Amino acid sequence: MSLLSLSSLSAFYGASQALFDVSFDLAEGEVLALLGRNGMGKSTTIKSICRMMPVASGQLVFDDHDLNRLPSHKAARLGIGLVPEGRRCFPNLNVYENLTAAARPGHWDFARVSKLFPRLAERRNQRAATLSGGEQQMLAIGRALMTNPRLLILDEATEGLAPIVRQEIWAAIRTLKEETGMAILLVDKSLFELSQIADRAVILQRGADVWSGNFGDLTEELSSRYIGV
Amino acid sequence: MKRETLINAALLLGLLLVPLWAYVTDEPFTITLATKVAILALAGVGLNIALGLGGLVSLGHAAFFGIGGYAMGILASHAQSYTPLMESPFLIEGTKSMPVIWVTAILASALAALVIGTLSLRTSGVYFIMITLAFGQMLFFFAISWPAYGGEDGLSIYVRNGFPGMNTLDPIQFFALCFALLLAALWFSHRLANAPFGLALNAARQSPARVETVGLSPFHLRLIAFIISGAITGLAGALFADLNRFVSPNMLSWQTSGEIMIFIILGGVGRLCGPVAGAALFIALEHFLGGLSEFWHIWLGLLLLLVVLFARGGLIGVLAGRQVAHD
Numbered sequence: 001m002s003l004l005s006l007s008s009l010s011a012f013y014g015a016s017q018a019l020f021d022v023s024f025d026l027a028e029g030e031v032l033a034l035l036g037r038n039g040m041g042k043s044t045t046i047k048s049i050c051r052m053m054p055v056a057s058g059q060l061v062f063d064d065h066d067l068n069r070l071p072s073h074k075a076a077r078l079g080i081g082l083v084p085e086g087r088r089c090f091p092n093l094n095v096y097e098n099l100t101a102a103a104r105p106g107h108w109d110f111a112r113v114s115k116l117f118p119r120l121a122e123r124r125n126q127r128a129a130t131l132s133g134g135e136q137q138m139l140a141i142g143r144a145l146m147t148n149p150r151l152l153i154l155d156e157a158t159e160g161l162a163p164i165v166r167q168e169i170w171a172a173i174r175t176l177k178e179e180t181g182m183a184i185l186l187v188d189k190s191l192f193e194l195s196q197i198a199d200r201a202v203i204l205q206r207g208a209d210v211w212s213g214n215f216g217d218l219t220e221e222l223s224s225r226y227i228g229v
Numbered sequence: 230m231k232r233e234t235l236i237n238a239a240l241l242l243g244l245l246l247v248p249l250w251a252y253v254t255d256e257p258f259t260i261t262l263a264t265k266v267a268i269l270a271l272a273g274v275g276l277n278i279a280l281g282l283g284g285l286v287s288l289g290h291a292a293f294f295g296i297g298g299y300a301m302g303i304l305a306s307h308a309q310s311y312t313p314l315m316e317s318p319f320l321i322e323g324t325k326s327m328p329v330i331w332v333t334a335i336l337a338s339a340l341a342a343l344v345i346g347t348l349s350l351r352t353s354g355v356y357f358i359m360i361t362l363a364f365g366q367m368l369f370f371f372a373i374s375w376p377a378y379g380g381e382d383g384l385s386i387y388v389r390n391g392f393p394g395m396n397t398l399d400p401i402q403f404f405a406l407c408f409a410l411l412l413a414a415l416w417f418s419h420r421l422a423n424a425p426f427g428l429a430l431n432a433a434r435q436s437p438a439r440v441e442t443v444g445l446s447p448f449h450l451r452l453i454a455f456i457i458s459g460a461i462t463g464l465a466g467a468l469f470a471d472l473n474r475f476v477s478p479n480m481l482s483w484q485t486s487g488e489i490m491i492f493i494i495l496g497g498v499g500r501l502c503g504p505v506a507g508a509a510l511f512i513a514l515e516h517f518l519g520g521l522s523e524f525w526h527i528w529l530g531l532l533l534l535l536v537v538l539f540a541r542g543g544l545i546g547v548l549a550g551r552q553v554a555h556d
Contacts, residue, residue, distance in 0.1 A: 076444030102443035
């Protein structure tokens with residue numbers, strides 16, 4: 001049974017349509033990569049799932065709950081944890097406060113997040129605004145984990161980071177998959193790293209899903225046509 | 230942060246020592262001034278939760294201050310005239326007991342904050358300021374045109390209400406009560422700011438959308454903060470009415486809202502003891518400058534201007550440094 005299911009989802013920015021009948025499913029414990037060039041609707045799809053923008057038509061179901069009518073915070077409470085594009089921590093709070101402000105009980109607590117990202121424990125009392133980009137990204141992931149989500153959504157989690165930091169983030173995502181079996185929806189441009197972790201992929205082109213299947217079946221022809229690599 | 234803690238301790242110690250010294254040298258008027266500082270600081274501690282922590286610029290907190298005052302006035306006036314407040318469907322009598330009055334003031338102002346907050350928190354910015362102001366003014370004109378409790382003339386209570394085991398007419402004992410309540414409110418406010426609720430509220434002030442994506446509703450956070458804030462200011466209103474043994478619509482006027490906000494701005498927005506420093510400075514200015522000239526507010530205005538232009542962390546900010554200043 002699928003944890004998240006989108007069927008024929010359409011969404012608009014004002015008068016211009018951004019999503020055209022997007023459909024895909026994500027099963028419990030599955031890692032799905034959402035691929036496509038810039039401006040093809042990846043972030044819009046994520047915003048729709050997280051209820052940060054209205055859905056014009058179509059079905060959006062998470063764990064048997066109709067998401068369409070829920071406000072953003074209720075969708076998050078159902079178990080959708082978002083690591084937003086551009087990190088976006090709470091700049092005026094320190095690391096520990098960022099993690100605990102919205103924590104919900106469950107497997108993930110401060111000790112477990114510290115084990116995943118030891119640097120966060122070292123910077124426990126430092127204000128988020130003064131952290132490096134990589135540390136802010138770790139903090140954003142940690143903050144999402146502290147809400148104990150059933151689905152973790154990572155929007156461009158490694159963008160704009162130094163290669164060594166990217167490797168740390170990818171290692172953490174692999175740990176999440178292997179040790180907790182958490183369902184993960186990934187948007188990223190690093191096909192090589194995605195290939196090591198993603199079970200399936202969906203490709204978006206001009207706001208529509210043009211291909212979906214096992215990540216291993218993604219041919220070079222497909223990736224050069226739709227993703228540009 | 231540590232320096233601020235020291236300053237806070239010194240400030241509170243000063244507020245305790247001044248009336249004690251006045252008690253020893255038999256100057257009851259100074260004790261009354263210190264009591265007034267404690268009560269107004271308490272009202273400021275209430276507003277500071279909404280303003281400092283939640284970023285909610287409420288220009289209607291006089292509503293809660295006045296509701297607290299009228300809760301005291303109405304209950305005590307019925308007790309002193311031996312007439313019940315209500316006979317059917319069940320009998321409610323007036324009371325002269327402070328704890329009962331405090332609880333009533335807290336509940337009544339919390340309820341008012343729930344209603345006002347639910348309606349006004351749907352807006353933000355200048356609209357929020359205007360709606361809270363409008364609610365305050367509504368209550369002000371309601372009180373003026375309500376003859377049962379004195380209307381425009383207000384309501385006098387002849388004897389101060391009682392607290393078990395204490396003589397509240399003794400200025401130093403009444404001061405002790407008010408000071409204890411101020412300390413309790415400060416402790417609560419400190420705990421609240423560091424609890425997950427306070428952190429989330431603080432985060433929602435800067436980035437409401439991010440707070441939503443982690444499963445919290447900024448509206449609910451702000452509403453709860455507004456209710457707690459109103460309830461504390463309401464308690465201060467009940468004490469203020471008891472200090473003067475008099476309630477009038479003046480407590481509900483928008484000047485009162487402005488004054489409570491001035492305490493916070495003078496002392497430091499979002500600083501734990503900002504309202505204490507601000508209220509002390511305000512009363513000191515009123516006492517010393519008010520003796521020199523009727524138009525002492527002109528100097529207050531100048532001071533406020535200087536603080537806003539050059540010392541945005543307020544008095545506490547100037548003394549403790551700007552690291553944690555409010556933005």
